[in-house]
Amino acid sequence: MNLIGRVVTIWRISWLETRQRLISMRMLVLLPVLALFICGSAWGFADPNADLPSNIGADSVASVLYLTSLFVLFSATLGVVLIGFDSISRRRLTGELAIELAQPIRRIDLALSHLLSLWSSVYIPTAFLSGLALWLIQRQMGVWPTFSVGLLWFVATGMLLLWYASLQLLASMMARDFGSSVTIGVATWMFFTLIWLLVTVVLATMLGVEATDTTDPIYRTFAAKIDLFSPNGVYQLLLQTTLDPSQQPLVAKGWIFAAAGLWTALPTGYYLYRFKQITP
Numbered sequence: 279m280n281l282i283g284r285v286v287t288i289w290r291i292s293w294l295e296t297r298q299r300l301i302s303m304r305m306l307v308l309l310p311v312l313a314l315f316i317c318g319s320a321w322g323f324a325d326p327n328a329d330l331p332s333n334i335g336a337d338s339v340a341s342v343l344y345l346t347s348l349f350v351l352f353s354a355t356l357g358v359v360l361i362g363f364d365s366i367s368r369r370r371l372t373g374e375l376a377i378e379l380a381q382p383i384r385r386i387d388l389a390l391s392h393l394l395s396l397w398s399s400v401y402i403p404t405a406f407l408s409g410l411a412l413w414l415i416q417r418q419m420g421v422w423p424t425f426s427v428g429l430l431w432f433v434a435t436g437m438l439l440l441w442y443a444s445l446q447l448l449a450s451m452m453a454r455d456f457g458s459s460v461t462i463g464v465a466t467w468m469f470f471t472l473i474w475l476l477v478t479v480v481l482a483t484m485l486g487v488e489a490t491d492t493t494d495p496i497y498r499t500f501a502a503k504i505d506l507f508s509p510n511g512v513y514q515l516l517l518q519t520t521l522d523p524s525q526q527p528l529v530a531k532g533w534i535f536a537a538a539g540l541w542t543a544l545p546t547g548y549y550l551y552r553f554k555q556i557t558p
Contacts, residue, residue, distance in 0.1 A: 295395035320411035324418035376558035389553035
């Protein structure tokens with residue numbers, strides 16, 4: 279099969295699975311959460327009358343989007359876990375995986391179709407609600423984001439969900455039952471979303487960096503470097519590059535973009551490698 283035929287096959291399989299997931303019960307549970315977190319936070323942070331803490335600046339569209347990204351991290355990434363925790367493990371337990379692997383299709387194409395379907399099933403509603411969030415911000419602040427800020431917002435969010443989709447499929451591949459699949463998926467999400475700050479503080483203390491004052495430039499620089507090893511951290515560093523010079527990340531932009539490239543290539547590449555070796 280030539281390259282074009284393979285691309286068409288991957289797209290057809292992934293779109294079939296995506297449509298099934300978009301109308302599933304899990305999506306009905308996820309959509310209100312996404313809407314509340316993404317649109318609600320954008321509307322609230324963009325409100326000129328909002329009573330925000332003095333250390334939280336929301337005086338520009340870029341800063342509002344940066345603050346809203348915190349709620350994207352909680353909702354959209356959790357959506358990947360909710361939608362895809364049993365993507366591989368369920369197929370293995372029901373025998374569907376054995377049937378798929380027996381079909382005349384390359385394993386790497388089958389793996390890509392599963393990855394794209396999981397990614398697109400969460401990214402499509404997230405992107406739609408993100409566009410709605412931009413409109414809500416415009417209603418509140420009277421200004422649209424620049425093209426570069428808006429483009430980075432959508433691209434960075436898409437990359438974040440791709441990273442989590444790869445990690446979730448790897449977790450599902452490692453699991454042998456539904457229980458362990460949920461446990462590994464949720465544990466991975468909690469590690470990067472809730473526990474990573476504790477990891478940063480512990481490492482800073484071990485290496486002699488003062489961690490009691492989080493506004494200290496030395497600690498902030500150290501934390502930014504550690505964030506390069508976290509998908510959540512890289513996502514926020516990417517969005518932080520659109521802020522005012524005083525709020526720019528304390529690491530070179532080259533390192534941030536390099537980390538984004540590695541987070542895109544390594545988990546996806548390892549997932550494709552493991553899928554080629556998988557046994558039903």
